[in-house]
Amino acid sequence: MMRLSLLAATLLAFPLAAQQPDARPAARPTLPDGWQARLDRANANASAIKFATMAPGWHVTAGPSAIYWNPQHMGTGQYEVSSSMILMKPSAHPEAYGVFFGGRDLDQDDQRYTYFLVRQDGRYLIKHRAGTETHTIVDWTAHPAVKVPEGNGEASNDLAVRVGSDSVAFFVNGQQVNAFPRSAIADIDGQVGLRVNHNLDVHVARLNVEKF
Numbered sequence: 001m002m003r004l005s006l007l008a009a010t011l012l013a014f015p016l017a018a019q020q021p022d023a024r025p026a027a028r029p030t031l032p033d034g035w036q037a038r039l040d041r042a043n044a045n046a047s048a049i050k051f052a053t054m055a056p057g058w059h060v061t062a063g064p065s066a067i068y069w070n071p072q073h074m075g076t077g078q079y080e081v082s083s084s085m086i087l088m089k090p091s092a093h094p095e096a097y098g099v100f101f102g103g104r105d106l107d108q109d110d111q112r113y114t115y116f117l118v119r120q121d122g123r124y125l126i127k128h129r130a131g132t133e134t135h136t137i138v139d140w141t142a143h144p145a146v147k148v149p150e151g152n153g154e155a156s157n158d159l160a161v162r163v164g165s166d167s168v169a170f171f172v173n174g175q176q177v178n179a180f181p182r183s184a185i186a187d188i189d190g191q192v193g194l195r196v197n198h199n200l201d202v203h204v205a206r207l208n209v210e211k212f
Helices: 002-018
Strands: 036-039 050-053 058-061 066-075 079-087 096-104 112-119 123-130 133-142 155-163 167-172 175-181 190-196 201-211
Touching (some): 066 096, 066 201, 096 155, 133 175
Antiparallel strands (some): 050 058, 058 201, 079 155, 079 201, 096 112, 096 190, 123 133, 167 175
16 A cells, blocks of 8 residues: 555656746847847847847847847947947838937846937937836937938938037937936936837947047
């Protein structure tokens, strides 16, 4: 009787072990050396992102929305961050792409950064993220400086944020679209990088950070 009890207990243990969750690591996006990424949603399909070095610059084929950064791109004090970005083809819905600055704790729950984006309908946006919350500084606003897709479906936009001693100015294709006192922007000093929203195909010809 004792042997039968032990055998039954052993057989019951196997189904329980089989029900344990799969311990395989979550999929990661494909990134160039030195680059990191954070998806807006932790459960999004990271393997759908393709981010590759492609001269000049990098090419991003986005699945889910995400930010991308390389620790060598930092902005502090008085500086300008600028990027040349080409939307390769329009998306089914107007989705945004652009730059962020003032990034801190980007891999933590209390991440913070300020971002400046444009989209295919000729509008721009300025927002701030703190943890899971976002705060609108400038809601989607139409401006003639923002280029929209042309006959070949592409749209090329140069974005720049100029951080001065007392102001922060935002430029699209060399035209200032807005400016604020430096004190009005919560996060300025820190990591600089790119933001590309979901299902976009974007070529980033350059990303520069320069002191002045």
